[in-house]
Each structure stands twice: as structure tokens, then as C-alpha cells.
Amino acid sequence: MTLLDAHIGFVEALRSAGLPVSLAEGLDAIAALERLSWGDRELVRTAYAATLVKRQAQRVTFDALFDLWFPRLVGQGAAQEDHAPAPSRDDGAALARFREELADALEADDVQRLRDLAVEAVGRFGAMPGRGPGMAAHSAYSALRRVSADELLQQLVEGLLGQGMGEAQAERTAGRRIGDFSRLVEADARRRLAEQKGPERVAEVALRPTIDRLDFLAARRTDLEELRREIQPLARRLATRLTKERHARRRGPLDFRRTVRASISTGGVPLTTHHKPKRPHRTELVVLCDVSGSVASFAQFTLLLVFALRDQFTQVRAFTFVDQVHEVTDHFKPGADVVEVMESLAASVQHAALWGRTNYGRAFTTFSEQYADALGPKVSLLILGDGRSNYSDLALPVLRELASSARHTWWLNPEHARNWGTGDSAAPAYSQVVPMVECRNLTQLGEFVHDIV
Amino acid sequence: MSSLRQAQDSAWFTSPDDAATRLHEAGYLADAATATTAYLAGTLEKPLLIEGPAGVGKTELAKAVARAAGADLVRLQCYEGLDEARALYEWNYKKQLLRIQAASSMADQSPQSWEETHDDIFTDEFLLTRPLLTAIRREQPTVLLVDEVDKTDVEVEGLLLEVLSDFQVTIPELGTVSATRRPFVVLTSNATRELSEAVKRRCLFLHLGYPDAERERQIVTSQVPALDEKVVRQLVDVVARLRELELKKAPSIAESVDWARTLIALQVGTLDEEAISSTLGVVLKHASDQARAVKELGLAASGR
Structure with missing residues (x-):
């Protein structure tokens, strides 16, 4: 090449x-x-x-x-090819020695050595016998399993405690270092694969989408934390954009006084006209979200984003449900800590679940019985959920009634549109009553929230 | 190719290493990526767009480049509502009016035709140059800093395009003014808004994030030399721990330096729990962030 x-x-x-x-x-x-x-x-x-x-x-x-x-090295790398090929065998002694070296390097946080060790781990412990010479594949998964880096965690924590670190911090640091090492191993396995099959093929399958395009439903636990950190900046960007757009459309009645005042600098000729600002129009928002296991994280992100933008609305009320409806507006205090809000939200899920199986029909019925006063001609209703109602009664007339008593109604669905209607999904039935929008990642969520404001 | 060679003669830095050394001499500790990108911006004569959280030294980099190259800094501070008249140039209406009145009052002695007056009032004398035009017309080496470019409206970006790609400004009455000597252009942004693709395409991009512990220690030491080595180490360590927490605004370098100065002013010899909790307000500016830090770092909250 x-x-x-x-x-x-x-x-x-x-x-x-x-x-x-x-x-x-x-x-x-x-x-x-x-x-x-x-x-x-x-x-x-x-x-x-x-x-x-x-x-x-x-x-x-x-x-x-x-x-x-542009890989860092080819194959085992030049340094290791000088040795006899013998050490690349995988046996108990080598594993014990390797784990010792790894523990040392992790404790010293020696990035260069960790990188070399990751190469060795994949080469030695991740090799899978191929059908012929040169056909051998390498697996990051089996390398990490053999090395069992996770078991080193405790050892590493103790080592860090010995260096005079606090306990909580030692655990965090150890977790991060081991996570970094796993990523190095995964990257090296990708590199070897690219060497064999060509980088184009690997790029297609092995890359994860960027955080703002990552599906909520496919997010891992580490991703969730990263997503949560994205909420605040996203809210800030949206708020700036909204203010900008409002200003651009701000052309109220002529402000006579300012126009005349400004004309003095051009000799009494009013070259530019000044206008009074328009009064911004703000909506009231009621969010009703499904917090059952499968879509819980999606509901949390949307709630966080909506509440981060609360000053764009006159009032926001939030309700969660699994099969019962429970109001959670109180958890979102202005300036509250995100982590605490998340914890209290998670704790409040038990109020929303009586039987523990999602039941949209029952949730809508209870909502219209208990909180009918929340809706009104000024209120927009936002429903979040995947519409998977365990084949129970859908209560379509109740939803129709709710939709007609609100000014606007939307339904956000975190599933890909092609999966609507599969299995127990009642999405097509509901989407005939209420406009349903696909909302799978932060970008789509941001766009949608921007549009309704 | 000859134009490339020519460009290299007027380069700001001769190599990435040279950039790193000279920026260091100017009091800016750049990491490898920053130095390389600064070198490229100088040698390719392309604008440099720097993005990153507040207080990591975006503006400072532009100032340091100016100091390192012995150039003057022309600064355009962007804000909402910034327009052509504030960014590029403006005709001095009042002076023009005076000139016309003066001409008509003397008309009986020396009658002047409309063409003459017209040619007269649209000359350099009546032109008020604003930062962008100033930077382009200067003969000496110049660093043009367009600060917080994300605060402007989209129309101003369009205005920047001509300046950034061709280093020229078109004034209808005077013609096109081209740069005799291309300035080193630095744009900074806090990413509160996505800049348009057209602007981004014309720039080199550099993201400045929080530095690693070693570099931050060097920065704090160089900015606040009076602070004890041991305290600096503790301070950097605490700040690094704070950044790992989920905070609304993580402390940046500016806050670390402020904190170091505070400790000097309070004559704190060692950064223990009490010292941290009594001065936490310097680093964390949100009440909820402070509460979270107190909880996570295991501090006694009563000190505040």
C-alpha cells in the first residue's frame, strides 16, 4: 500500500x-x-x-x-521478533509471569509498558488456531478472559492504598487503569485483524458510533455516564440556539423613541429602525414516561434534558409509570445535583410499579383519573416509551381523550421505526392516535426538544 | 511549489519543536499536539480554531504566539449583535457630513463638482478601520485573535469567510484590500453553538482539554512560583480528583492557578481538609458542585 x-x-x-x-x-x-x-x-x-x-x-x-x-507496529512488532518464536507459547508459567508484569505496570501506570503488554496479551493468550498457517485469528475477548485482568483489580487497589491514596479514589483509579488496559487490548486485536483482512473491513464492523449517535437502548453502563455528562452541554447549546432564533424573529412594533434617538447620529435621517421585542411564547409541558427496565435510561435522559431547559417553559410536570402513575416533579429542583436526581428517580420507580409489568392501558387510565387537571388547552403532553404493553388492553379511547384535552401531544419512541409493531409493541396502534417520533440518540433527542420549544 | 517555499521563509515557527520551545519562553507550556498545530497554522498560513472548556488557555495561546514571534495582537471580541461596522470597517458619517458642509459653504470661492466631493469623502481619511481590516492592512507581523466566535450571529461568520480564506476585504468604494503580510489568525470557541461547516473547513482545528497532572503542575509552578512544591502537588491531585466527579463545571487551569494564588494570600502551608473546604469556592462555582465535592472527598462541610 x-x-x-x-x-x-x-x-x-x-x-x-x-x-x-x-x-x-x-x-x-x-x-x-x-x-x-x-x-x-x-x-x-x-x-x-x-x-x-x-x-x-x-x-x-x-x-x-x-x-x-497507520498501525503502531506490524505483527508482533520488531522488538519481539528478535527473540526466538518460542516465548509466544501459551502456558501456565508464562501466564503467571505475564500477570505479575501486568500488575507491576498497572501499579506504576507505565503507559508504554502497558501498550507492549497489551500486544503480548493478544499475541500470546488471544491467539485462536486457524485452519492453516497465517490464518490464525486473535480475539481480545479470550485474551482478556485468560489474563483475567478484572481479578487484578483488588491487587491493584491494595497497591494504590499502599501508595497513600484514599480508598474510594484507589478503587476509581484502579478501575480506570484496568479499563484503559482492556481498551488497549481491544485496539490491538483490531489492529491484527486489520492487518489480515484490510482496514476497510474492520472499520465497518468494529467501530462504535460516537456518543451523540449512540442508541439509548444499546448503551453500556460506562456509556450511560458519558451520556449523562453530555446532557448539560446539550441543554446549553439548545438554549443558546433558541435565544438566537428568537432574536432573529424578534420584530415587534416600531420603537419610535429608540429610532429617533438613533437617527441623531446620522443627522436626523432614520437610517435604521428599531423595534420593540416580541413577548416570547412559552408552553407548559407534561411529561409522562415509561420507566420499566428496557427504556428506563431513555426516560431519564429525556427528563434530565427537559428539566435542564425548564426556563424555556412556563411549567414542567413529570410523571413516571410502569403500571401505576407517580409524579416525580419534586425530584428536579433548580440547580440540583444530577447524580442525586438520578438516584432518587431510580428509587421512585417502585412507586410506579405495582405488578412490575408494563401496562400502558392501565397507566393512561390511572393518569386520566388522578391527574386530569394537569392537562389543559395551554399544555403540551409528551409521552415517552416503546409502546410494548405486554399484550394488555391499550385503552386507546382514554389516550384519545387525553390527547384532545392537551394542546399538542407527542410520543417519543426509542426503538428504530422498523421495529415498531413487532412482538408486543403497540406502537402502530398508538401512533394512529398520537404522532409518534423515533428518538434513538442524543442528536435526535436534541432536535426534537428544540422543535417543540 | 515556489509559493510554498516562499511561504516557509515567512513562517512563524521553523518546526514543532521550535514552536514548543518558543512558546515555553513566552510563558506558555504547550503539549506536543498544541505546539505542532501552532506550527502548522503558521507555516500553512491557515486560521487556527481552538475549542475547549472555559479557562484552559485558549486566548492565552494566541497571546503567547504574539509574544513568541514578537508580533502585535489585534483582538476582535465577539458578542451577540456584532456587525460589519464593528468588525470590519465603517465610514465616518459625521466627518463626511462636515466635509460636505464645509465644501458647500466655500462653494462661491472654489466651486466643487459632485464627482470631486464624492471622491473626496470616500478616501482613507474617512475610513474607520475595525479589527479585521486593521489586521489585514498591517505591515508588521500580526496575530489576529477572534475571541469567542461562537457568540456571534451566523451573518458574521459569512463576513469572516472572505477574511479567513483569502485574507482580503472588499470595500465597494475603495476596491479590494489584500493582506500584504498574512496575519496569524486564532479563533476561539466554547462550543455553545456549532460553527458552520464553511468556517470550520477553512481552519485548522485544535481541541484544548484539561492537561495531565504533570503538565498542570508545571503550569501552576510557573504561574505561581512562590507556592511550595509539596502544596502544588497536593493541589493538582485534588483538582484531578474533582474533575473525575460529575460536576456542572469542572475546574480548569485558570481555577487551579487562582486556587494557588489564594493559598499564597492566605499563607496556607499545607493543603489539608480544612484548607480545602474553606477555599473550595475558588475552584467550584456551583452550590451543588460544592456539596457533591464535600461528599465525595469526605470533607467536613462545616468549614464553609
Whole structure:
């Protein structure tokens, strides 16, 4: 593969991963590379990053692809090929020695050595016999299983405590270091796979979408924390955008006094007119969300976002349900701590579940019986849920009544539209009563919330 | 290719290492990526868009480049409602009016035709240059800092495009003014709004995040040399722990430095629990963040 091929393949891969890399930016990258020495891999990475990546959220994708197209080393790496091939056997003694080395490196937080150890782990413990020579595959999963890095956690925590760290902090640090090591191992397995099958194939399957395009329903636990950190910035961006748009549309009646005042500087000729600001129109919002296991995290994010934008609405009320309805507005105090809100929300789920099986029909009926006063001609109703109601009664007339007593009604569904109506999903039936919107990731959520405000 | 070589002669830095050293001499501790990107921005003559949370040294980088290269800094502070007249240039109406009145009062002695007056009032004398035009017309090396570009309206971005891509400004009455010497352009943004693709395409992009512990220690030491080495180490450690918490606004470098200065002013010799909880307000600016930090770090809340 020539350098030009590598460059073009890399740019293509970035594009198919969703980074908008234009031709001009590709040329910029080449111009930048001309001025740098090719010897240093990090310089090349920086040059590409500066010219091609224009959004920090895309940096993770960029780094993963860069590692595939411009790998750090080939095969076992030059250093290890000097040794006899013998040490790449996998036996008990080697494993014990390796684990000892790994524990040392983790405790010292020696990034360079950890990187080498990750390469060794995949090469030695992750190798899966292939059908012929050169067909051997490497699996990060089996490497991590064999090394059982998780078991090193306790040892690492004790080591860190010995260094004089507090207990809670030692645990956090240890968890992070082991997580970093697992990521190194996964990256190395991807690199080897790319070497065999070509980077294009690997890029298609092995890359995770960026955090703002990650499906709520596919989020892992670590992703959830990252998503939660994204809520506040997203709310801030939305608020700025909304204020900007309001200002752009602000052309109320003529402000005679200001116009005349301004005309003095142009010799009494009113060159520019000034207008009084329009009164902003704010809606009241009632959120009714399904908090059963499958969609709980989606409901929490939406609630957090809605409450982060509370000053864009006159009033926000939130209700959660599984089969009973429970009001949770009180949990969202202005300026409250996000983590605490999440904890108290999780604790309040038990009030919403009497039998523990999602039942939309019962939830709507109870809502219209107990909280009918929450709705009115000024109120917008927002329903969150996947519409999977365990084949129970759907209470469509009740929902129709609720929808007609509110000013607007929307239904947000975190499932892909092609899955609506499969299994016990009552999405098609409900979507005939209430407009249903697919909302799978932060980007879609942000767009939707922006539109209703 | 010859134009490339020519460009290299007027380069701001000769290599990434040179950029790192000279920025360091100017009092800015840049990491490898920052130094390389600054070097590229200088040698490719492309604007540099810096994004990152508040207080990580975005504006400071532009100032440091100016100091390192012995250039002058021209600053355009963006805000909502910034327009052409404030960013680019404006005709001095009042002076023009005076000129016309003066001409008509002397009309009986030396009658002046409309063409003459017209040519007269649209000259350099009546032009008020604003930062963008100033930076382009300067002969000396210049660093143009467009600060907080995300605060402007979308129309101003359109205005920036001509300046950023061709380094020229078109004034209908005077013609096109091209840069004799291209300025080093730095745009900073807090990412409160997505900039348009057109602007981003023309820029090199650099994200400045929170530094690692070692670099932060160096920064605090260089900014507040009077603080004891041991306390700096403790301070950086506490700040790193705070950043791991889920806070509304994580403390950035500016806050670390402020904290170091506070400790000097209070003559605190060691950063123990009491010292932390009594000065936490310097680093954390939200009540809920402080409550969370007190809980997570196991501090006694009574001190505040």
C-alpha cells in the first residue's frame, strides 16, 4: 500500500464513519504532512487531526481509524521478533509471569509498558488456531478472559492504598487503569485483524458510533455516564440556539423613541429602525414516561434534558409509570445535583410499579383519573416509551381523550421505526392516535426538544 | 511549489519543536499536539480554531504566539449583535457630513463638482478601520485573535469567510484590500453553538482539554512560583480528583492557578481538609458542585 493509497483509504473511511471530510481538507492534510517529518507517528496523527477533525466528539472515531490505517507496529512488532518464536507459547508459567508484569505496570501506570503488554496479551493468550498457517485469528475477548485482568483489580487497589491514596479514589483509579488496559487490548486485536483482512473491513464492523449517535437502548453502563455528562452541554447549546432564533424573529412594533434617538447620529435621517421585542411564547409541558427496565435510561435522559431547559417553559410536570402513575416533579429542583436526581428517580420507580409489568392501558387510565387537571388547552403532553404493553388492553379511547384535552401531544419512541409493531409493541396502534417520533440518540433527542420549544 | 517555499521563509515557527520551545519562553507550556498545530497554522498560513472548556488557555495561546514571534495582537471580541461596522470597517458619517458642509459653504470661492466631493469623502481619511481590516492592512507581523466566535450571529461568520480564506476585504468604494503580510489568525470557541461547516473547513482545528497532572503542575509552578512544591502537588491531585466527579463545571487551569494564588494570600502551608473546604469556592462555582465535592472527598462541610 503506497502512502497515497493509505491517505485516500483513510479519508474514505472517515467519510463512511460520518465525518464530513471535504476534498479541500484532504489536500490541507497533505500540505501539512509535507511540512512535518514522517518519522514520528504522533506528528502525523496531530497533522491529520488538525486538518480533518473539526468536532471533538468525532475524535474517538478518528483515533480508532487512524490506528487501523497507520498501525503502531506490524505483527508482533520488531522488538519481539528478535527473540526466538518460542516465548509466544501459551502456558501456565508464562501466564503467571505475564500477570505479575501486568500488575507491576498497572501499579506504576507505565503507559508504554502497558501498550507492549497489551500486544503480548493478544499475541500470546488471544491467539485462536486457524485452519492453516497465517490464518490464525486473535480475539481480545479470550485474551482478556485468560489474563483475567478484572481479578487484578483488588491487587491493584491494595497497591494504590499502599501508595497513600484514599480508598474510594484507589478503587476509581484502579478501575480506570484496568479499563484503559482492556481498551488497549481491544485496539490491538483490531489492529491484527486489520492487518489480515484490510482496514476497510474492520472499520465497518468494529467501530462504535460516537456518543451523540449512540442508541439509548444499546448503551453500556460506562456509556450511560458519558451520556449523562453530555446532557448539560446539550441543554446549553439548545438554549443558546433558541435565544438566537428568537432574536432573529424578534420584530415587534416600531420603537419610535429608540429610532429617533438613533437617527441623531446620522443627522436626523432614520437610517435604521428599531423595534420593540416580541413577548416570547412559552408552553407548559407534561411529561409522562415509561420507566420499566428496557427504556428506563431513555426516560431519564429525556427528563434530565427537559428539566435542564425548564426556563424555556412556563411549567414542567413529570410523571413516571410502569403500571401505576407517580409524579416525580419534586425530584428536579433548580440547580440540583444530577447524580442525586438520578438516584432518587431510580428509587421512585417502585412507586410506579405495582405488578412490575408494563401496562400502558392501565397507566393512561390511572393518569386520566388522578391527574386530569394537569392537562389543559395551554399544555403540551409528551409521552415517552416503546409502546410494548405486554399484550394488555391499550385503552386507546382514554389516550384519545387525553390527547384532545392537551394542546399538542407527542410520543417519543426509542426503538428504530422498523421495529415498531413487532412482538408486543403497540406502537402502530398508538401512533394512529398520537404522532409518534423515533428518538434513538442524543442528536435526535436534541432536535426534537428544540422543535417543540 | 515556489509559493510554498516562499511561504516557509515567512513562517512563524521553523518546526514543532521550535514552536514548543518558543512558546515555553513566552510563558506558555504547550503539549506536543498544541505546539505542532501552532506550527502548522503558521507555516500553512491557515486560521487556527481552538475549542475547549472555559479557562484552559485558549486566548492565552494566541497571546503567547504574539509574544513568541514578537508580533502585535489585534483582538476582535465577539458578542451577540456584532456587525460589519464593528468588525470590519465603517465610514465616518459625521466627518463626511462636515466635509460636505464645509465644501458647500466655500462653494462661491472654489466651486466643487459632485464627482470631486464624492471622491473626496470616500478616501482613507474617512475610513474607520475595525479589527479585521486593521489586521489585514498591517505591515508588521500580526496575530489576529477572534475571541469567542461562537457568540456571534451566523451573518458574521459569512463576513469572516472572505477574511479567513483569502485574507482580503472588499470595500465597494475603495476596491479590494489584500493582506500584504498574512496575519496569524486564532479563533476561539466554547462550543455553545456549532460553527458552520464553511468556517470550520477553512481552519485548522485544535481541541484544548484539561492537561495531565504533570503538565498542570508545571503550569501552576510557573504561574505561581512562590507556592511550595509539596502544596502544588497536593493541589493538582485534588483538582484531578474533582474533575473525575460529575460536576456542572469542572475546574480548569485558570481555577487551579487562582486556587494557588489564594493559598499564597492566605499563607496556607499545607493543603489539608480544612484548607480545602474553606477555599473550595475558588475552584467550584456551583452550590451543588460544592456539596457533591464535600461528599465525595469526605470533607467536613462545616468549614464553609
